[in-house]
Amino acid sequence: MPVIEARGLRKTFGATVALDGIDLRVEEGRILGLIGPNGAGKTTALNAILGLTPYQGQLNVLGRDPWTARDQLMCDVSFIADVAVLPRWMRVSQALDYVEGVHPHFDRAKAEGFLSKTGIARASRIRELSKGMVTQLHLALIMSVNAKLLVLDEPTLGLDILFRKQFYDSLLNDYFDGSRTIVVTTHQVEEVQHVLTDLMFIDRGRIVLTCTMDEFESRYLELTPHPDQIAAARALKPIHERQVFGRAVLLFDGIPREQLAALGEVRTTSIADLFVAVMTAQHAAPERTPA
Amino acid sequence: MSTAALHPQTELRVDPRQSAGKKFLWCVRREFWENRSLYIAPLAVAGVSLVSFFLWISRLPGHLRSALALDVVHQHAVVDQPYEMVAGAMMLTGMLVGAFYSIDALYGERRDRSILYWKSLPFPTSPLCFPRPAFLSSFCR
Numbered sequence: 001m002p003v004i005e006a007r008g009l010r011k012t013f014g015a016t017v018a019l020d021g022i023d024l025r026v027e028e029g030r031i032l033g034l035i036g037p038n039g040a041g042k043t044t045a046l047n048a049i050l051g052l053t054p055y056q057g058q059l060n061v062l063g064r065d066p067w068t069a070r071d072q073l074m075c076d077v078s079f080i081a082d083v084a085v086l087p088r089w090m091r092v093s094q095a096l097d098y099v100e101g102v103h104p105h106f107d108r109a110k111a112e113g114f115l116s117k118t119g120i121a122r123a124s125r126i127r128e129l130s131k132g133m134v135t136q137l138h139l140a141l142i143m144s145v146n147a148k149l150l151v152l153d154e155p156t157l158g159l160d161i162l163f164r165k166q167f168y169d170s171l172l173n174d175y176f177d178g179s180r181t182i183v184v185t186t187h188q189v190e191e192v193q194h195v196l197t198d199l200m201f202i203d204r205g206r207i208v209l210t211c212t213m214d215e216f217e218s219r220y221l222e223l224t225p226h227p228d229q230i231a232a233a234r235a236l237k238p239i240h241e242r243q244v245f246g247r248a249v250l251l252f253d254g255i256p257r258e259q260l261a262a263l264g265e266v267r268t269t270s271i272a273d274l275f276v277a278v279m280t281a282q283h284a285a286p287e288r289t290p291a
Numbered sequence: 292m293s294t295a296a297l298h299p300q301t302e303l304r305v306d307p308r309q310s311a312g313k314k315f316l317w318c319v320r321r322e323f324w325e326n327r328s329l330y331i332a333p334l335a336v337a338g339v340s341l342v343s344f345f346l347w348i349s350r351l352p353g354h355l356r357s358a359l360a361l362d363v364v365h366q367h368a369v370v371d372q373p374y375e376m377v378a379g380a381m382m383l384t385g386m387l388v389g390a391f392y393s394i395d396a397l398y399g400e401r402r403d404r405s406i407l408y409w410k411s412l413p414f415p416t417s418p419l420c421f422p423r424p425a426f427l428s429s430f431c432r
Binding site: 050052071072074075078079080081085086087088089090091094098099101102103104138 | 313314317320321324325400403404405406407408409410411412413414
């Protein structure tokens with residue numbers, strides 16, 4: 001059974017179409033990166049999955065309808081909507097007590113273990129902690145919940161690179177165990193590239209690209225052609241071309257590596273470069289009229 | 292491998308519906324953590340009143356002697372007055388605390404976005420609001 005299954009998921013705010021009939025299927029044990037420009041519909045999609053907003057179309061999360069069965073669903077789903085949402089008046093010890101009191105799948109000893117690795121004092125109020133510490137606390141709370149699905153919406157927004165790295169490292173090393181599923185949206189795509197198993201680009205409420213990371217690595221190759229081979233390389237129809245230090249760098253979709261290697265230097269592209277290529281192509285296409 | 296097989300003990304622990312009463316108590320506790328003035332202000336006023344009563348008692352013989360010299364209506368007033376003042380002070384405290392509590396009760400979490408944190412916990416959204424009407428109605432009494 002897929003963890004998330006959506007068919008024709010649609011959401012409009014007045015005349016604005018936030019989600020325009022999305023089909024989505026996420027299997028157990030995947031780490032899906034939902035990447036898109038601002039206003040693409042990422043957060044709306046996550047809100048629908050978490051039962052925070054009504055929607056049109058079919059949506060099943062862990063076999064339940066998130067809008068009508070939200071209370072039961074939240075026993076098996078955790079989410080971090082933004083790093084700054086822990087209530088500022090709360091003490092660290094109260095946060096632990098509270099989650100232990102209300103969450104049937106919370107393991108307090110585990111949370112204490114995570115916290116002991118940080119410098120967070122139990123008696124501190126959350127407003128006294130730095131932004132990085134609040135994130136560590138939130139992550140400690142979330143990682144100690146035995147959830148089947150974890151949804152992260154811009155979890156590392158506003159954090160410095162050390163905390164961001166630490167965040168994803170502990171998520172992978174201490175939390176992810178192959179039976180859990182993680183959906184993450186972020187703009188810091190370089191940092192999640194090695195974390196993800198699946199990739200999805202979303203733009204103007206539609207999914208514009210979806211592939212596994214294995215496919216990504218074999219399908220999308222970047223070529224810096226020898227100067228005399230540029231014309232031959234362009235004949236293979238790159239999906240994007242950019243200039244780096246005066247040299248052309250061409251991005252190809254589905255051209256075998258050996259074929260490209262004859263023309264110049266080949267390497268696997270980054271999600272960021274593919275994202276720019278796909279979005280540039282999308283936005284060059286004529287704007288769809290709103291339904 | 293399923294999560295249940297990995298963590299059998301957590302699957303057995305609680306059915307969320309079983310513990311609705313327990314969750315309500317956590318809700319009430321949360322309200323007191325967040326709004327400590329709910330109990331600190333009335334306790335402080337009660338403390339001050341108690342101290343004043345003790346001081347009054349220490350001078351009780353003098354008060355009684357002067358009261359005896361008055362007529363019955365004035366005697367009544369002298370005996371009643373301290374109690375009425377304390378009752379008035381307690382009511383005023385309740386109203387003030389209630390007013391400040393009410394200002395934030397429906398919008399505070401939305402403003403600082405912590406509503407998203409509360410919503411990430413397995414909690415029926417409606418009982419989250421139950422302690423608040425209960426508190427509010429107790430202030431209005």
